Amino acid sequence: xxxxxxxxxxxxxxxxxxxxxxxxxxxxxxxxxxxxxxxxxxxxxxxxxxxxxxxxxxxxxxxxxxxxxxxxxxxxxxxxxxxxxxxxxxxxxxxxxxxxxxxxxxxxxxxxxxxxxxxxxxxxxxxxxxxxxxxxxxxxxxxxxxxxxxxxxxxxxxxxxxxxxxxxxxxxxxxxxxxxxxxxxxxxxxxxxxxxxxxxxxxxxxxxxxxxxxxxxxxxxxxxxxxxxxxxxxxxxxxxxxxxxxxxxxxxxxxxxxxxxxxxxxxxxxxxxxxxxxxxxxxxxxxxxxxxxxxxxxxxxxxxxxxxxxxxxxxxxxxxxxxxxxxxxxxxxxxxxxxxxxxxxxxxxxxxxxxxxxxxxxxxxxxxxxxxxxx
Numbered sequence: 237x238x239x240x241x242x243x244x245x246x247x248x249x250x251x252x253x254x255x256x257x258x259x260x261x262x263x264x265x266x267x268x269x270x271x272x273x274x275x276x277x278x279x280x281x282x283x284x285x286x287x288x289x290x291x292x293x294x295x296x297x298x299x300x301x302x303x304x305x306x307x308x309x310x311x312x313x314x315x316x317x318x319x320x321x322x323x324x325x326x327x328x329x330x331x332x333x334x335x336x337x338x339x340x341x342x343x344x345x346x347x348x349x350x351x352x353x354x355x356x357x358x359x360x361x362x363x364x365x366x367x368x369x370x371x372x373x374x375x376x377x378x379x380x381x382x383x384x385x386x387x388x389x390x391x392x393x394x395x396x397x398x399x400x401x402x403x404x405x406x407x408x409x410x411x412x413x414x415x416x417x418x419x420x421x422x423x424x425x426x427x428x429x430x431x432x433x434x435x436x437x438x439x440x441x442x443x444x445x446x447x448x449x450x451x452x453x454x455x456x457x458x459x460x461x462x463x464x465x466x467x468x469x470x471x472x473x474x475x476x477x478x479x480x481x482x483x484x485x486x487x488x489x490x491x492x493x494x495x496x497x498x499x500x501x502x503x504x505x506x507x508x509x510x511x512x513x514x515x516x517x518x519x520x521x522x523x524x525x526x527x528x529x530x531x532x533x534x535x536x537x538x539x540x541x542x543x544x545x546x547x548x549x550x551x552x553x554x555x556x557x558x559x560x561x562x563x564x565x566x567x568x569x570x571x572x573x574x575x576x577x578x579x580x581x582x583x584x585x586x587x588x589x590x591x592x593x594x595x596x597x598x599x600x601x602x603x604x605x606x607x608x609x610x611x
Contacts, residue, residue, distance in 0.1 A: 248499055250472040253443045256372050256416045259323025259344030261298050263372075263418055264443030264475040269501050270298035271492040272445075272478040273485040274327065279309035279316070286319045288485060293321045295489040296504050296536075299476065301325040301347060310337035317342040325374065332358035339365035347374040352381055356408055363412045372416040373409065374445055377402045377432075379423035393423065395431035402436050418442055418475065422449035426464040437473045446474040457481040458491050462498075469499055503538035506594060509553055510543040517545030518563025519583040531591050537598040541590070542572070551577070558601075559593045561586060573597075 255265030263270055273292045277284040279302055289300045304310050304326045317324050325345040326338030332354045335346050339362075346366055353359055366373050379393035382401055390397040398421040409417050419442050421432035429448050437444060448464040451457035461479045468474055479488045479495070496502035508528060513521035525543055532541075542560035544550035550562025551572075560572035561581070568582045573593065581589050 246500060248470060248472055248501060251437055251444075252441065253475055254415070254441050256418060256443055258299055258325065258372050258476075261323050261344075263445075267475070269469070269474060269496055270476040271296060271489055271496070271502070272299045272301060272325070272476060273297050273488040273492075274301040274303070274478065274480075275485060279303055279305070280312045282312050282315050282319075285312070285316050289316065289320050289322065289324070292485050292489055295486045296493050297322060297485075297489045299323050299325060299344075300485075301327050301478070303327040304334045304338050304343075305329070305331075306334070307337065310334055310341055313338055313343065314341040317344075328353065328362075330354075332362050335362040336365040339369040339371045342369070343371055345372045345374055347376050349376045349378060349381055359405070359408055360412055363409060363414045366416070367414060372418065373414070375402055375405045375409070375417060375419040376445075377405075377419070377421045378449060379425070379428055379432075380449075393428065395421075395428060395435050398423070398428075398432040399435040399439060403439060406440060406442065418445050420445040420447055422447045424448065424450040426460055429464050430468060433468050433473055434471070443475040444473060446477040447480055449480050451480045452482060454481055454483040454487055457483070461491060462495055466495055466499065469495070469501060504536060505538065506532045506535050507538070507540045508532075508543060509540065509557060511545050511549065513545050516548065518565060518569055519545065519586065521545045521563075524587060527587050528590060531587065532594055535594060535598050537601050539594070539597060539601060541594060543590075558597050559590065561590055 253264040255262050255267060261270055275285050275288045277288050279285055292300050300322055302316060302324055304313055323344035325347050326343035327347045328335040329349055330352050335348060338346055377398050382393055382397055386397040386401055402419050402421055419436060421436050423429040426448060446465050446468055448461050451460045465477055477492050479491045481488050493504055497507055510525045511521055540557040542553040542557040544553050545563045547562055554560030554562060554572035555575045561569055563569045568580050571578050571581050
C-alpha cells in the first residue's frame, strides 16, 4: 500500500500475492513494484546487448529480459548474465530446449509462452531445468498466440480465454510442485488486457507481471500503457511492470517509473512539476524543462522540483516541492527552497543554479537517510 494517513484518497491498496525471487529481486508480496525492459539488440552480439542492459539498469531497470531464439543466443546468454548488473530473464518461444539451455546459462527467470512452447511434456522438462538451476518462471499469456482449443472454444481472444490459458499452465507448474512463478495476460487492446488482468488477479495469488503488449511508438505506446497499467495499478493489481514501446529500452524504463511515480508506488530521481507555458511566462518554460530533464538525469534521490512560468500557480506549487523556480519580471524569477521563497535569480543563470540547488538538496537527503539507517 502507498500509505498516506493525511490524504487517504491517495492510498493504493495492493492485491495480496505470493512473493517469488527473480535473481536477487523480490517480486510480489510487499516488495516494491519492479520495473523491467527488454533488449532489442542481437543476443549473439554480447557487447551491444550488455551495453543496452547496463544503460537500462542505469536508468532504473530492476530486471532486463533478453530474447533467446537459437543455440548461439543461449551460448551468448551465459556471458551476458555474467556481466549484467541486474537479473536477466530469458525470453523463450517455440523451442523448449532454449529454455533448458537458458536455465543452464544462469538466467534468473524463464519467460515461456504457453501457446507456443509445446506439449505438457516439454513444459515439464523446462520446469525441471528451472528447478535444477534456481530459476523462476513467468507464464506469458498473449492474446495473439492463444492455444487453438481455446480459440475454438471462445471464437476469439477474450478475457475468459486468456485467464483459462493462464490457469491451465499454472496447473502444470503446480502439478510438478513448482511454485516460483509469476504470470502475465497481455494484449495490445487496453480493454482486453485490463479485463484479463482483473480476471487472473481474482483467480490466483501468483505475482502479476503487467504490460500492454505491442503498445506502439513512444507517444502512442506511452499513452496506452499509462491508461492500461495505470488503472490496474490504481486498483492494486501488479507486482512488476514492463512498458512495451517501439523505442529505446531506456525510454520504457523511464515511462514505467513515471507511471509508478504518478501513483506514489515508486520514487526515483527528480519529479519535475512544470506548467505548459503561456503568454504570462517570465522565461521559456519548455526549453528550460527540456534542459533540466537532461541535466538532472544523474540524480537518483527521490525529490521534487517545480518550474512554473508565472506567479499565478508558481508560489502554490513551490510550497509542495523541495526546490522551485517561479518566473517574474525584468529577466529574473524567485527560487524556492523547501517550499519557501529564498532568493531571486536571473533567467540567464537559472538553469545552472537550479541544478546546483537540486544537487545540494539531493546530497542532504542522502546524508539524512544514511544517518537514519545508521541509528
